[in-house]
Amino acid sequence: MGITQILFWLLSVMALFSALMVVTNKNPVYSVLWLILAFFAISGHFLMLNAQFLFIVNIIVYAGAIMVLFLFVIMLINLNKEMEPRKNIWIKFAGAVAGGCLLLVLVAALRNSELKGQVAQVKEGNIGLIKNLGMELFSTYVVPFEISSILFISAMVGAVVIGKKE
């Protein structure tokens, strides 16, 4: 077992465990912190796939900026165990059914997919490097790229309009 394989297993276990902890934790602040850890594990996987740019952008944008905003909101409204609304048993039941349906769809969709030839190629490929990624984004995919940035701007303008006090 090479060092890449050891790292792969470590990162996978870390990602899955922290993702589980996000869902099962009672305290929302801890959930956010576990989610940050999950992002780090996923970033580590990007690094293993030789996609350094995605690795660092995932950390800067998701772990560094978006999760800070999550923490802001959760810390300010001070959610904790005592204030958690008590859920109706029927809502729990409905949640379980909905989750089961999702599982069913996923199993049905992935049933026929060929998994054998699709092992992730670790340490190979260079599309994730910043130069190649930039070239692709600004030549082949320039239209979707620009459209998505316009979408962001419209979301930002919308947030400013809503947030503005009249």
Next chain:
Amino acid sequence: MYLLAVDWYYILEKFLLIGLVVTLSMVVAMYATYAERKVAAFLQDRIGPNRAGIFGLLQPLADGGKLFFKEEIIPLVSSKFLFILGPCLAMITALLTSAVIPWSTSLHLFGKDIPLQVADINIGILFIFGVVSMGVYGIMIGGWASNNKFSLLAAIRGASQMVSYELPMGLALIAVLMVVGDLRMSVIVNNQLEHGWHIIYQPLGFLIFFVCALAECNRTPFDLPEAENELNFGYHQEYSSMKLGLYLFAEYINMFISGVVMSTLYFGGYDIPFVNEATWGINQNLLAIIGFVVLMTKALVFVFVFIWIRWTIPRFRFDQLMKLGWRTLIPLALVNMVATAAVILWLKK
């Protein structure tokens, strides 16, 4: 010595280098606290600390010893793990940034070249950015875990300040990256060795970067997270003994590292100004040491400027701080970026 297909000598070399860099950051930060008090004393026409050792040189050790032996109080209802994690995170993120900085040209020892840089990764400067954006968590977790409304407010104040000033910092940096065309720290330095320092090409960019660095390090005039007299101290209000020490110490390490980063990005890194040291024909090791001393000098000048500003300029109000960040620095940085891009495009045609 190969085990698990890893060159262990290489790992040993890197570990030594990491140890040296961490020790260096600690020692500089220690004496930066001393320098802060001495410079403050000088600017206020006092003598400053002069009891411990000659010129009070042992003062940082005495301060550290005092912090270690003070009683440690952890608030009863706070979450204990996060309360301890906060200062640890602040310290870790402060030290991590030094990993990608090229400290000098490579040494030649035991028959092989040893680069004086822990990791020359091809996302170099973005790595620094990533770690800096992690630094917010030390403040936020510490403030929240204290279970004190004032700490929480101060933590949120500090975090929003850091997040806001990361934006113009990044925009100012993009202009430098456009000039260089690479994100590696070593390439950024080499480009300046060939074409002159970036401060010549990017004076406005440097100014923006410097202001943002002040804000990121929570230094005056942007030290609202720790405004003790009017805002009831900061996110570390509930902290005592060495945990408080770690928070304060992390600030000095950040100051030193940001001085090093600014020297590397805009002032040629380990380059000696006005001479071409490669033509001197002296020993490679000696050259590396001279380069290191030059970089340290530049960084320490920045540390001095930081201290000088602290004892000269009063603090901003929070709305002024936000206005400066969002309405002045970001548009300025955007203009700077577009202008740089236009000039580069015009020159290449």
